Structures are given as C-alpha cells and as structure tokens.
Amino acid sequence: MRAALVAAWLAGVLVNAPCDAVPAVPEWEIVDTIRALAAGQIGVKPADIDISRSLAAQGFRENDLHELVVAIEDEFGIVVSDDELRQMKWNDPMPAVSVRLLARMVAQHQRQEH
Numbered sequence: 362m363r364a365a366l367v368a369a370w371l372a373g374v375l376v377n378a379p380c381d382a383v384p385a386v387p388e389w390e391i392v393d394t395i396r397a398l399a400a401g402q403i404g405v406k407p408a409d410i411d412i413s414r415s416l417a418a419q420g421f422r423e424n425d426l427h428e429l430v431v432a433i434e435d436e437f438g439i440v441v442s443d444d445e446l447r448q449m450k451w452n453d454p455m456p457a458v459s460v461r462l463l464a465r466m467v468a469q470h471q472r473q474e475h
Contacts, residue, residue, distance in 0.1 A: 385471040386437070391464040398432045399460055412460040426458060433463060439470040 386394075392412055400407040403420045410419060416426060430441050449458065449466065 385468070388464060388468055391437070391467050392460060394436060395429075395433060395460045395463050395467070398436065399429055402429050402432070410460060412464075415457050415459055417458070429463070433467060437467050437470070439467060439474075441466070441470075 393407070396410045396412055397407045399416060399419075399421070400410050402425050405420075416429075421429070427446075430446060433439070434441055445466075449462070
C-alpha cells in the first residue's frame with residue numbers, strides 16, 4: 362500500500378513538473394560546495410572554512426574573492442553581474458563576505474531562474 366502511494370505521488374509530481382525544470386540545489390549542498398571551492402582557493406581543508414565567518418578573516422584577499430565568484434558561476438551555472446558583486450560588497454564589505462552570504466546569493470539566483 363505504501364509503495365503504491367509513493368508511486369502515485371511520484372507520478373503526480375513528474376506529470377505536473379515542467380519538462381525543462383531543473384530542481385534547485387538544496388541550500389546545505391550550496392553551502393558545502395562553496396565551502397569546498399573556498400578551501401581549494403586558499404589551500405585548506407573544507408572543514409577549516411567557517412561558513413559564517415568572513416572570508417577575509419580566513420585568509421582571503423580581494424582577488425581570491427573574485428576568483429571564487431567565477432568558480433561559483435561555473436559550478437552553479439549562474440552569472441553574477443559586476444553590479445551585483447559591487448552591491449554585495451557595498452552592503453557587506455569584503456571583510457564581511459562569508460560562505461553563507463555567497464550561498465544565499467546562489468539560492469536567490471536559482472529561485473529567479475525557476
């Protein structure tokens with residue numbers, strides 16, 4: 362009975378979903394991916410990157426942030442405009458930019474695309 366309900370639910374979801382829809386990446390996965398990219402950028406283990414702490418306080422320089430944003434664009438298939446990056450840094454100067462803030466930006470892009 363349970364298997365039949367699950368199958369019916371899945372069939373309903375698949376029938377109702379647009380055929381070109383790509384499911385959004387869960388936020389925890391976005392955070393983990395950006396953490397790994399950030400760690401690789403400065404040569405540390407992902408576990409050494411605190412997602413809430415500023416990247417500048419963890420050894421990032423301005424150039425590192427720009428390279429990380431390019432890697433994020435490639436990884437998630439998004440485009441971060443110069444204006445958006447400038448606005449993010451204006452609202453939260455480089456010392457305040459964290460993995461969590463970047464993950465929110467990616468999630469926002471994904472919501473806009475769907």
